[in-house]
Amino acid sequence: MRALVPTGPETKTVEFGDVPEPEPKPHELVIAVEALSINRGETFLLADPNPGWRPGKDIAGTVVAAAGDGTGPRPGTRVVGHPWYSGWAELAAVPAESVAVLPETVGAESAAVLPLAGITALRLLRRSGLGYGDRALITGASGGVGHYFVELAAAAGVRVTAVTATAERGSRLLELGAEAVVRQAGDAAGQYDAVLESVGAEVFPQALAKLRAGGLLLQFGQASRVAPVLDFFSFFRGPKQARIEHFDYTIGERTYGAELETLVRLVEQGRLHPEIGFTGDWGQAPDAIAALRERAVRGNIALTVK
Ligand SMILES: NC(=O)c1ccc[n+]([C@@H]2O[C@H](COP(=O)([O-])OP(=O)(O)OC[C@H]3O[C@@H](n4cnc5c(N)ncnc54)[C@H](OP(=O)(O)O)[C@@H]3O)[C@@H](O)[C@H]2O)c1
Known part of the structure; x- marks a missing residue:
């Protein structure tokens, strides 16, 4: 499958690569990714990437394989998810307790910018x-x-x-x-x-x-x-x-489904308005990363996966 992979400390960005499909653990489901977001923290990690690491913490798409332990949404459900890494790919494994179901009125791009920020x-x-x-x-x-x-x-x-x-x-x-x-x-x-x-x-x-x-x-x-x-x-x-x-957001509860549900509900009710300052398809990820580094993005980045 296609994924965005780090190009290394010299170039500090990403390019398309062909990588194996995810092998989910029993508590993880698999999402066909439709949109993703890029965070500043990921631009720091791309400056000196760990071998084998692939970026991607913010994604939205459709469940294609339910978690083996029976938890979480069924295949065909639209969700937003917060994996620890490797989310910038056609398929991503995410803990079932770190996703929230999306109503029809919340699009993939609006959802993908919700998790980390x-x-x-x-x-x-x-x-x-x-x-x-x-x-x-x-x-x-x-x-x-x-x-x-x-x-x-x-x-x-x-x-x-x-x-x-x-x-x-x-x-x-x-x-x-x-x-x-x-x-x-x-x-x-x-x-x-x-x-x-x-x-x-x-x-x-x-x-x-x-x-x-x-x-x-x-x-x-x-x-x-x-x-x-x-x-x-x-x-x-x-x-x-x-x-x-x-302050570190990962201190305390390390599952994020409850917060994602809250954020999605607020967006659905028109009480939270994601500010998306850069949109495009995921081939534009290097441009988006450069814009973020240059303080040229207002709010979040949303890229569609095609
Ligand atoms: N501790 C945690 O758990 C946690 C979680 C998420 C994010 N973070 C960190 O929190 C910070 C904000 O995250 P974010 O996603 O909101 O980042 P962001 O979208 O990149 O926003 C950071 C803002 O900082 C401002 N800034 C001021 N001086 C800057 C400089 N010299 N270089 C770059 N930006 C500068 C920029 O605004 P102006 O250009 O308008 O000044 C920029 O919009 C980041 O450092 C991120 O790594 C921490």
Whole structure:
């Protein structure tokens, strides 16, 4: 079968390859993939790929083989799935507990962009403890996670300030419920109950300084690939009793069906709007990866598998 395979550390992208069909474990079903998405984390892994690894965590399509243990949807069911890897292929094996059934009204492209970014946004919101009237500052907000987080948090009554490179990249965030969009974390007005930080470099200390006393910074990414330098005495003089916590969406429940069902239901009901900034067929995966690296994608990437 055809699949997108890494081209190695020199070229840091993917190309079509002929690979064996998946051999599902008893708890896995097999999906004929119709659409896939690409995440920033996968672009990092492609820069120095492990031998034998194939990328692909976000897919949507139709079940062609049910799980051997009898769990999960039957063949012919349209689903969205979150495999650990190897999803960018004509066929992909996915744990039955990490898929959700798709209603007819949710297309494959809208579904394929949900898993990694959407699950991360849901879990960030829960971990932050934010509720009605609280204030949140999110950096890197024009990306996949950022668009979902803003809409989900705003729907819960959270007052969100989003940091994005340009006004154009932030315009949809205002429509999705952000209270304010700023170019730099340092421009954010007032104090925040929680900061969601995913850029690194100088953005991290700028965002940290915006916490209220006792506030929480969740560090969940490093899109810039530049390590932030945090001066201890500056931290000491900063917001009193500020907390910094590393966030990893895979900590805790490692099955994702419940969150996928939630995301699909919200999309079906018109309460969650995936922002898809790059579409094409999967032959355009190298272009999509380049655009993501160049910060030229607003929201998510959706590619159809033909
Ligand atoms: N911890 C976890 O469990 C978890 C889960 C999912 C993702 N992540 C991480 O969270 C981050 C966000 O994920 P995502 O899928 O939303 O990524 P994304 O779609 O690529 O969005 C990242 C955003 O960061 C901003 N950015 C600022 N400075 C940048 C720089 N120097 N280089 C590249 N981007 C820069 C860009 O917005 P502007 O151009 O508008 O500034 C970009 O839209 C990534 O680092 C990802 O690896 C972590």
